Amino acid sequence: MSTTHEAGWAHAPGALRGPAWLSPPQDPNALVPLLWSSTAHKRDGDLVVGGVAVADLVAEHNTPAYVLDEDDFRARARAFRDGFAGYDVYYAAKAFISVAVARWVVEEGLHLDVCSNGELTVALRAEVDPARIEYHGNNKTHPELRRAVAVGVGRVVVDSFVEIERLAQISAELDTTQGVMIRVTPGVEAHTHEYIATAHEDQKFGFSITSGDALEAVRRVHDAPGLELLGLHCHIGSQIFDSSGFEIAAKRVLRLHARVADELGVTMPEMDLGGGFGIAYTTQDDPSDPARLASEMTAIVEHECRGLGIAVPRLSIEPGRAIVGPSVCTVYTVGTVKPVTLDGGAVRTYVSVDGGMSDNIRTALYDADYSCTIAARASQAPPVLARVVGKHCEAGDIVVRDEFLPGDIAPGDLLAVPGTGAYCRSMASNYNHALRPPVIAVRDGRARILVRRETEDDLLATDVGV
Incomplete structure (x- = not known):
């Protein structure tokens, strides 16, 4: 039961004791x-x-x-690289990027996720191999996509049917093949702030699995001559402390992965589980060790793949703030x-x-x-x-x-x-x-x-x- 005061919450008894933790x-x-x-x-x-x-x-x-703290940054990058051995680990440029940091990321064996032309520019200025770059975002313009394809980014994460059309047109014009991941929303409510929960369906990112849009997006990418269907991408949110949310998401995304193989005869080679792992801002936060997260997430995927009778795809993650934060x-x-x-x-x-x-x-x-x-x-x-x-x-x-x-x-x-x-x-x-x-x-x-x-x-x- 909350205590109120006519002059406002700060005047209520006990209001200035601070949070309980x-x-x-x-x-x-x-x-x-x-x-x-x-x-x-x-x-x-x-x-x-x-x-x-x-x-x-x-x-x-x-x-x-x-x-x-450069040593700390590099150590955290290595911890995710080693903890998630066998995965591709994508550093989030949106968290913080500079030319020097982009170089550190590559030196420590990580890939780079960018979501704007400016972030791509920094990566290229740092001489990051474009094949190690993932281009993200929900509203990539025609010029942005054209530049990404022209420089040879490893994969573009498509977020709308319009984007698929743009990307197919650009690939045809440039006479090249572009690797594509399809961002899907599995309908998972991550336990985080509303603005950084990104896998529920009522938000701007991705194709809904339950509505059928995700499967239709897969069909369109598969049918486009200049697009190479790499796999599905899912991101449940940010400041996530454990693997429980990933379990539900992985089940739903892997079911779609298996359905694509059954209905289209296409075995997608990759899957991106996202990440957005949390850090400790105060003593109430309890972040997980990368190796533990990797062990738990790998077990989840392997269990689901066994149940579906499919091979485990090559996995990638995006730690988000957990490296530089x-x-x-x-x-x-x-x-x-x-x-x-x-x-x-x-x-x-x-x-x-x-x-x-x-x-x-x-x-x-x-x-x-x-x-x-x-x-x-x-x-x-x-x-x-x-x-x-x-x-x-x-x-x-x-x-x-x-x-x-x-x-x-x-x-x-x-x-x-x-x-x-x-x-x-x-x-x-x-x-x-x-x-x-x-x-x-x-x-x-x-x-x-x-x-x-x-x-x-x-x-x-x-x-x-x-």
């Missing part, structure tokens, strides 16, 4: 290792990542800044600290930083939870429940909704937020004409800029009135 820490200076990249640690109160003290990084590059933290400078007293004497401590929803929209967009720590000193003050907010002109400009921070947090302190590698820089904006932060890679005590900070000249470069 968040408890006051014994030491507000300590890191929770699960939330941070593997090299991150505290040294006399200073946060160190990749052998570089964050305070030294800030002295040179200012804030806000995304700090990418934990490898990055965002560093801010505190600008103001404002205790706000509400009715009954309850106090909310607002800690304002020099970034916000322009560099991390996920809290406002998805109600995402994050953690944070002071990054450049040790404190002996007892912890207080705080809310970290940005500097934009929006009440919803929240970076960390609830976190315990040292009670003496003050303007000028550095604050670091872990788990910001996925979708934060990719979805960053120039709201309020903010300058998007740099991405700085750290490794073995050295730092290098992967993506430089924007300048005011960058902002004005497209303003034709200047």
